Amino acid sequence: MSGRRKVGNLLALAVLSALVQRPMHPYEIATTLRGWGKDHDMGIKWGSFYTVVRNLERHGLIAAVESVRAGRRPERTVYRITDAGRAELVDWTRELVSTPVAEQSRFRAGLSVLAVLHPEEATALLRRRLALLEEEVGAERAALAEHLRTLPRLFLVESEYDMAIREAEVAWVRALLAELGSGSYPGLAEWRAFHETGVLPAEPDGPGERSGSAP
Incomplete structure (x- = not known):
């Protein structure tokens, strides 16, 4: 259930779903999610995006693999999904698909x-x-x-x-x-x-x- 999730914000699910494709830096993750329309699917609040990324890393669901720099842009950390993150992504998806939850309308x-x-x-x-x-x-x-x-x-x-x-x-x-x-x-x-x-x-x-x- 969502109450036991280490990072319960649905934005975390979206980030994991992006990183399961390949390692990315946060800006690339956000661009990918917008391109997929995930902000519409999950009601994403972008103001908490970097906090969610940090929390995912803190709980071992994603891990930094390298830092990259393009031209004069600030250095960006590239993240990959961990085995624990993959397990969380699958388990969370199972819960959302199988368990009805009353939602406010x-x-x-x-x-x-x-x-x-x-x-x-x-x-x-x-x-x-x-x-x-x-x-x-x-x-x-x-x-x-x-x-x-x-x-x-x-x-x-x-x-x-x-x-x-x-x-x-x-x-x-x-x-x-x-x-x-x-x-x-x-x-x-x-x-x-x-x-x-x-x-x-x-x-x-x-x-x-x-x-x-x-x-």
């Missing part, structure tokens, strides 16, 4: 307080979101098809995942909008009445209460 946060909006406004905003999602999915589908012309599918599997998640969200938002539009959404009348009269709907109690609600 801004959309979920908004949905959790959707009741503060009038149903008509919520519907209009969801329609706006749906239009943007459909546009994004179309662009992602075209980009993926283009990339598949030159790259093996294995190196685009994360893009397939992103598109699948977006398509699932599109389907869910469409279904929610259909319920709101037809008036079949449970509690819609009470939701509307709350905004029009200020009267709060009755709160559930007993076994039917949502788990995790305040006592």
